[in-house]
Amino acid sequence: MARREDVFISLSAGLTGYSPVRLIGTGMCDQYLAELGKVLSDGMVDEFLSAYARPPADGGCSVLKVLRDARWGPVARRVMILWYCGTWTALPESWHAVHGASSADTDHVVSAEAYQAGLQWVAAGAHPAGARQQGFGAWALAPEGV
Amino acid sequence: MVVVGSGISGSIIANELSRAGKTVLILEAGPGTDSSLVEYEAFLTRFYDAAVKDNQSPYAPNPNAAMPRSSDAVRIWPGQPDSSTYLVRNGPLATDSTYTRVLGGTTLHWEGKTPRMMPDDFRTRSAYGVGLDWPLTYTELSPHYAQAERELGVSGDVETQTFGGITFEPGYVYPMRGLPLSYLDTVVAKGIDGTAVELAGERYELRVRPFPQARNGIPNPDYDDGRGFVPVGAVSTNQVEEGGRCQGNNNCVPLCPVQAKYNARKTLAKALQTGCVDILVQTVASKVILDPVTGRVSGIEVKAYEDPVSPRHTTWTMRGHVFVLAANAIENARLMLASGLGSSSGLMGRNLMDHAYLLSWGLLPEVAGTFRGTNCTGGISDLRTGAFRRQQAAFAVDIHNDGWAWAVGSPYSDLIQMVDQENLFGARLRNALQSRISSQLQLAFIIEVPPSESNRVTVDPAYTDQLGNMRPVISYTLPDYTMRGASYARQLARRVFQCLDAADHTSYDPEDSQYVTYEGQGYVIRGGNHLAGTHIMGTSPATSVVDDRQRSWDHKNLYLVGGGSMPTIGTSNITLTLAALCFRSARHIIQQLRADASLTLPPDAPSDAA
Numbered sequence: 001m002a003r004r005e006d007v008f009i010s011l012s013a014g015l016t017g018y019s020p021v022r023l024i025g026t027g028m029c030d031q032y033l034a035e036l037g038k039v040l041s042d043g044m045v046d047e048f049l050s051a052y053a054r055p056p057a058d059g060g061c062s063v064l065k066v067l068r069d070a071r072w073g074p075v076a077r078r079v080m081i082l083w084y085c086g087t088w089t090a091l092p093e094s095w096h097a098v099h100g101a102s103s104a105d106t107d108h109v110v111s112a113e114a115y116q117a118g119l120q121w122v123a124a125g126a127h128p129a130g131a132r133q134q135g136f137g138a139w140a141l142a143p144e145g146v
Numbered sequence: 147m148v149v150v151g152s153g154i155s156g157s158i159i160a161n162e163l164s165r166a167g168k169t170v171l172i173l174e175a176g177p178g179t180d181s182s183l184v185e186y187e188a189f190l191t192r193f194y195d196a197a198v199k200d201n202q203s204p205y206a207p208n209p210n211a212a213m214p215r216s217s218d219a220v221r222i223w224p225g226q227p228d229s230s231t232y233l234v235r236n237g238p239l240a241t242d243s244t245y246t247r248v249l250g251g252t253t254l255h256w257e258g259k260t261p262r263m264m265p266d267d268f269r270t271r272s273a274y275g276v277g278l279d280w281p282l283t284y285t286e287l288s289p290h291y292a293q294a295e296r297e298l299g300v301s302g303d304v305e306t307q308t309f310g311g312i313t314f315e316p317g318y319v320y321p322m323r324g325l326p327l328s329y330l331d332t333v334v335a336k337g338i339d340g341t342a343v344e345l346a347g348e349r350y351e352l353r354v355r356p357f358p359q360a361r362n363g364i365p366n367p368d369y370d371d372g373r374g375f376v377p378v379g380a381v382s383t384n385q386v387e388e389g390g391r392c393q394g395n396n397n398c399v400p401l402c403p404v405q406a407k408y409n410a411r412k413t414l415a416k417a418l419q420t421g422c423v424d425i426l427v428q429t430v431a432s433k434v435i436l437d438p439v440t441g442r443v444s445g446i447e448v449k450a451y452e453d454p455v456s457p458r459h460t461t462w463t464m465r466g467h468v469f470v471l472a473a474n475a476i477e478n479a480r481l482m483l484a485s486g487l488g489s490s491s492g493l494m495g496r497n498l499m500d501h502a503y504l505l506s507w508g509l510l511p512e513v514a515g516t517f518r519g520t521n522c523t524g525g526i527s528d529l530r531t532g533a534f535r536r537q538q539a540a541f542a543v544d545i546h547n548d549g550w551a552w553a554v555g556s557p558y559s560d561l562i563q564m565v566d567q568e569n570l571f572g573a574r575l576r577n578a579l580q581s582r583i584s585s586q587l588q589l590a591f592i593i594e595v596p597p598s599e600s601n602r603v604t605v606d607p608a609y610t611d612q613l614g615n616m617r618p619v620i621s622y623t624l625p626d627y628t629m630r631g632a633s634y635a636r637q638l639a640r641r642v643f644q645c646l647d648a649a650d651h652t653s654y655d656p657e658d659s660q661y662v663t664y665e666g667q668g669y670v671i672r673g674g675n676h677l678a679g680t681h682i683m684g685t686s687p688a689t690s691v692v693d694d695r696q697r698s699w700d701h702k703n704l705y706l707v708g709g710g711s712m713p714t715i716g717t718s719n720i721t722l723t724l725a726a727l728c729f730r731s732a733r734h735i736i737q738q739l740r741a742d743a744s745l746t747l748p749p750d751a752p753s754d755a756a
């Protein structure tokens with residue numbers, strides 16, 4: 001079976017629209033997996049990942065399958081937000097009512113690095129890959145692709 | 147000399163005085179070690195870690211020297227002041243303006259825009275029949291503006307800043323060249339430059355113009371008659387090479403990660419190097435004590451605490467020759483009023499001013515690179531003065547490089563909306579986010595608020611803090627003059643969006659704590675954090691609290707410095723002007739100390755500071 005990191009990255013790539021290479025490049029994979037474990041428990045994270053790793057019976061998209069799943073859909077959406085802005089946003093009350101409570105499930109920034117590594121900045125063209133800041137005066141130039 | 151407050155006002159006074167060989171003791175209510183980088187980085191981590199990134203998020207709560215947060219403001223119902231947080235808000239409008247009570251004061255998280263005021267702003271009463279005239283002219287303050295621009299390390303170009311009557315000394319250049327306009331600014335400029343508007347019978351042509359800023363850019367070799375300028379980067383007890391030049395990482399508020407932006411600790415560090423300055427932190431000035439015979443200030447009572455959370459403290463009195471209150475417009479007035487010193491003019495605490503900000507936000511039809519660069523590099527300054535000021539408030543317009551962040555919390559709010567409501571994911575999410583956030587345009591109109599005696603700071607023994615100090619009670623509303631300006635600003639925003647083919651997304655929530663209606667229209671008006679006018683300067687003790695040197699009319703060895711002394715604020719962010727005033731006062735205090743031999747210590751008092 002694939003390493004859980006690989007499964008997590010593969011799922012995350014499908015969720016965020018960024019390539020696995022780009023996601024690995026942020027250096028945040030281990031921290032996010034650990035964070036997920038804190039909120040859900042490691043066992044539940046494994047269940048979450050294997051729900052994705054099992055190919056859908058109808059041969060459809062496994063990312064969609066997870067997103068449409070009543071139990072895992074909300075978790076997958078929190079993972080997307082995590083990658084984009086480094087913040088864990090709490091799962092809905094209704095989710096906890098069915099799937100169990102967790103005291104670690106609060107809105108919080110995972111770490112200073114997580115905030116800075118947020119893909120939202122990449123999407124805005126504000127921080128190109130590998131560089132946190134564009135440097136003096138770069139804001140005057142046309143953004144990438146214009 | 148005893149200086150209350152280590153913000154930019156107190157730091158400039160302390161630095162200038164100590165350079166003239168005077169011994170200065172600074173009393174600072176908030177915490178702070180020396181200006182070390184370690185502490186600065188702790189602020190940064192605190193900011194990054196905070197889920198709610200309001201502009202006070204880097205600073206730990208401190209009930210012994212509490213500070214307002216913008217999120218404190220709640221809707222106020224008539225006759226029901228809100229006293230649930232530090233500022234007691236008496237209404238009718240709840241202000242969400244803030245200030246910071248830590249070593250270095252509010253400039254630790256200011257944005258750093260540093261326009262001079264316009265010559266007309268110093269004489270609005272005689273020119274437009276509105277507000278008050280200053281006892282000073284632009285020309286008299288001009289050399290001190292130049293001193294302030296050196297101290298703050300301002301980047302700007304004289305060519306772009308000479309307008310609306312603003313003049314510079316012949317041959318003057320700013321210490322550093324102007325920061326380049328953002329790509330977003332140039333997109334806006336393409337759409338609006340040259341657009342004409344008619345107002346009160348006069349024609350104004352709009353254009354995008356850069357703002358001068360207190361952040362490091364490229365030094366101008368022509369500065370100081372060709373001697374050039376050396377930018378001041380990060381201050382620290384250990385020398386680090388950082389902050390020499392702004393990196394454009396768009397974090398200026400609440401804290402610049404590399405200290406390319408000026409903060410008062412840069413001035414404090416210089417003052418400390420003289421060896422003539424001492425700072426006592428966690429020491430809250432609680433009372434100004436008078437000599438009953440002379441009416442002069444004989445001392446300042448302070449409450450010093452070890453632990454911010456515990457109310458345990460010790461009380462003692464600081465003596466000195468000259469006393470300078472530099473605790474900011476609200477805290478200066480609070481301290482005086484809590485000491486029973488309402489000024490013989492009765493104006494202590496009155497004429498509280500702050501800029502009124504009206505936001506308008508829209509989406510451009512093209513990707514414009516929003517979210518890159520400093521918070522704001524350019525805007526529209528063509529309606530900052532003119533004959534229309536007889537009827538309605540003037541304003542400047544900021545083009546925000548951080549998109550709709552202030553208005554709705556972008557890009558976080560966009561992300562949540564796309565993920566949770568639009569059910570986007572994968573490449574569609576990525577593309578939608580990219581096109582939506584990088585084409586955001588937010589205009590912030592900074593609108594003039596004239597002085598009005600009923601806008602005021604008071605104190606009330608019913609409201610005290612943990613140390614037993616009375617808290618500021620704020621009564622505040624916006625005059626029709628300002629609201630006419632706001633209503634015109636909203637129309638102008640629509641016009642600008644039309645010129646740019648931008649979709650207007652502005653909406654003002656009637657549930658918002660700062661929702662106001664004017665002539666049947668609703669607006670949300672944010673506080674500008676430009677607190678001023680609580681101890682205005684003037685030409686007579688009957689109509690003002692301080693003279694044109696910020697010296698108290700009532701107590702000859704007391705100076706109240708900072709924004710509180712300003713009789714009007716025009717459309718300029720106030721800090722450069724209050725810094726210029728402090729340079730002017732420092733020069734005067736030095737002259738006064740030399741000339742006035744009658745300034746002696748009370749014979750029985752132990753000397754804590756000379």
Ligand SMILES: Cc1cc2nc3c(=O)[nH]c(=O)nc-3n(C[C@H](O)[C@H](O)[C@H](O)COP(=O)(O)OP(=O)(O)OC[C@H]3O[C@@H](n4cnc5c(N)ncnc54)[C@H](O)[C@@H]3O)c2cc1C
Nearest residue numbers: 151153154155175247251252257258259431675708719721
């Ligand atoms: C988010 C934000 C953005 C801003 N952006 C700009 C801008 O772009 N341009 C601009 O011109 N201005 C801006 N400002 C305003 C600017 O920060 C203030 O005008 C300036 O910092 C005022 O300086 P000051 O030294 O007079 O007061 P402060 O900086 O407030 O310093 C006062 C000091 O006195 C201390 N103190 C208070 N009470 C006591 C007491 N009882 N005893 C002892 N010490 C006390 C405080 O702890 C503090 O250190 C901004 C403000 C905010 C909040």
Ligand code: SF4
Nearest residue numbers: 392393395396398402
């Ligand atoms: S844009 Fe960044 S580097 Fe520049 S002043 Fe602001 S926070 Fe500092």
